[in-house]
Amino acid sequence: MQERGMLIVLSGPSGVGKGTVRQAMLAGNYRDFKYSISMTTRQMRPGEQDGVDYYFRTKAQFEQEIAEGGMLEYARYVGNYYGTPLKYVNKMLDDGQDVLLEIEVKGAMQVREKCPDGVFIFLTPPDLIELKHRLTARGTDAPDVIERRIAQAADEIAMMENYDYAVVNDQVELAVRRIERIIEAEHLRVPRVIDRYKGMLAHTQAQQG
Template identity: 85%
Template sequence: MQERGMLIVLSGPSGVGKGTVRQAMLADDFRDFQYSISMTTRKMRPGEVDGVDYYFRTKAEFEAEIANGGMLEYAQYVGNYYGTPLKYVNQTLDAGRDVLLEIEVKGAMQVREKCPDGVFIFLTPPDLSELKHRLTGRGTDSEAVIEKRITQAADEIAMMANYDYAVVNDKVELAVKRIERIIESEHLRVPRVIDRYKTMLKHADGVSSSK
């Protein structure tokens, strides 16, 4: 019987570096992750590719997916929808591969309700001043939007209690190593492996009775 993969949810405030950390994890070949690409209605930024960074959709297209029950989670953030298509996630987990979600905090809380056995990791900035510096350095948002994101970030950091782990993104390579250690440990937790050993014991009973 194929063991189901593990769902890993990485989230945190906008500008904390979720995308950069996710890219570094996938490039590290630490484990056979499958990154679940999110869907969004926000405009594509320079260098982004549809179907690679996000599935970029119109508001009408996104709302049609919601109405059809096609989203594992979704949320509105700074006037745009963000969400995770459900079908692909389930197919990948059933195939025994880990799925990495990089999503917003509100979306992560929806996933927590539907998938309580997932591993929920909150990526934090060293402090809010550093977060503002990173947002400003991106050069993609106006000052008003940046201030809105900082206010939102403070509210999101207060929601950290709903996660399993908190990882500071002071340096990307260090954050990646911390997350990899978490995942390695989670794969060894008894609830995740006990069915394998129950099957082993059943086979052992058959061997004993045949002697």
């Protein structure tokens, strides 16, 4: 029987560097996992590609997916929808692949309810001053939007208690290394491997009997 893959949920405040850390993880080829591309209604930023960074959809298209039950999770954030298409995630997990989700905090809480056996990692900035600096340096948001994001970030950091791990993104390479160690350890947890060993014992007993 094919072992089901592990769901890895990476989230945190806007501007903390989730996308940068995710790209570094994928570029490093540390582990054979699949990245589940999120869907959003926000405008495409310079350098982004549809179907690579996000599935960029209109509000009407996104709401149709919601109505049809096609989203594992979704949330509205600063006026735009963000969410995870369900079909792709289930297929990869059923095929035994680990799946990485990079999603907003509200969405992660929805996934927590539906997939309690997932690994939930909260990526946090060193402090809110540094987060504001990163948002400003990114140059994609107006000052009032940045202030809204900072206020939202404070609320989201308070929700860290709902996660399994907290990783500070002070340096991307260090953050990736910390996450890789978490994933490696999670694969060795007894609840994840016990069925394999029970199967091994049953097979051995059947041969001996």
